[in-house]
Amino acid sequence: MPCPAYNVELELGEPSRELLEQARVSCGEDPSTRLQAIDELRDMIYERGECTPHRMDDDFLVRFLRARQFVPQRAHRLMVNYYKFKDDYPELFDVYPLDLRRIGDAHVVAVPPYRDQDGRRLLFYRIGPWDPKEIPIDDILKGTIFALELGALEPRNQILGGVALFDLEDLTMQHVWQITPSVASKIVKLLVSSFPATTHAIHIVNNSWIFDKMYSIFRPFLTKSMQARIFFHGYDMASLHKHIHPEHLPERYGGTWQDYAYTIWLEALKDNLTIAKEMMACGYKFREHEVGMSVAKHIREVGGK
Known part of the structure; x- marks a missing residue:
């Protein structure tokens, strides 16, 4: 089926009753104590002085609370990590977002205009088309960060989290050599400890023996909780479909959607x-x-x- 237009769902105003109920179940967001938690987090930021957020309004603070089960202490630590990551790697944020179209044009990183069956955003990586000589690994990190920043704007994404799919077809040792321990550490920080976003699952498809070398670099940085969210499917698309229904995947993965312009999320x-x-x-x-x-x-x- 043809793809719809990409749209960032800001859901201005009060989220739907269904989404608020999901926030209660998934994020521990209790309407009766919501404002108390926000005020506690705000006071903690002022009192401890470990970071200087560029915003302090309720909507911004809620992003961090939702990502940490509405526990102010954990949300504060996440916020400190978020701004420390920005300070530690300023080169990853000195970006003109529309310049990232080249990673889309190369079909390397994309956020499709549709979601999975649970309403979660999908983030696709295709390693085979990636030419490290043309696209530095930092550009892929920049694209990932920008996608996470966009996702953090959406209340639906804050509550439901996102799903990443890594397609390792045509993975070569040239690709593996780009994934140094330093790069692996940055990626794990992005997906686990330094962004107000929840990675619900990571799906690996079309993985061969070469991937084992890459994964051995990542494994030391992954907690048991994160390892439990990684699913390896090899070339078995039926295995992938147990997690993401074909109606929410492109044709290349046994789905029903036509292939789409990988820059659609940037052009919008x-x-x-x-x-x-x-x-x-x-x-x-x-x-x-x-x-x-x-x-x-x-x-x-x-x-x-």
């Missing part, structure tokens, strides 16, 4: 003023000639910063 941002403001507040940049009129006007108003 050019005319979205709300998203552009959010991303610019996080330090991302846009060029006037690449975006729509409303976004270009905002760039001029803030001096391109």
Whole structure:
């Protein structure tokens, strides 16, 4: 079936009753104590002074609380890790997001316009088309970070979490050599300890013996909880379908969706003023000639910063 347009679901205003119930079950979000938890987290940030968030409003703090079962102490530690990661690796955030189209054009990283059967965002990686000589590993990390930042804007994503699929068809030793312990550490920090996002599951498909060498680099950084969320399917798409229904996968994985433009998730941002403001507040940049009129006007108003 043809793909719909990509849309960041901000769900401005009160989320649906169904989603709020899911927040209670999955995130420990109790409406009767919600404001108390937010205030406790805010007080903790001021009192401890371990990080200086660029925002302190309720909606922003809730992202971190939802990612840590609404326990203020754990949410505070996550926020400290989030800003420390930004400070430790500033080169990964000095990004013009639309420049990331090249990893989409190469069919390496993509966020499809559809979700899985549980309403979770999907993040796809295809390693085979990746040419490390043309696309540095840092560009893939930048694309991953930007996708996580986008996902963190969506209340649905904050509550339900996301799912990553790694397609290792045509994986070579040239690819494996790019995954140093330092790179593996960064990836695990992104997926586990340094972002207000929950990785519900990671699915590995089309993996051969070469992957064992790559995975041996990651394994020391993975907790038992994270290892339990990783599923290896080899070339058995029926195994994958036990977790993600074919109606929510592209045809290449035995699904029903037509292949789509891998840059669709980036192109959709050019005319979205709300998203552009959010991303610019996080330090991302846009060029006037690449975006729509409303976004270009905002760039001029803030001096391109």
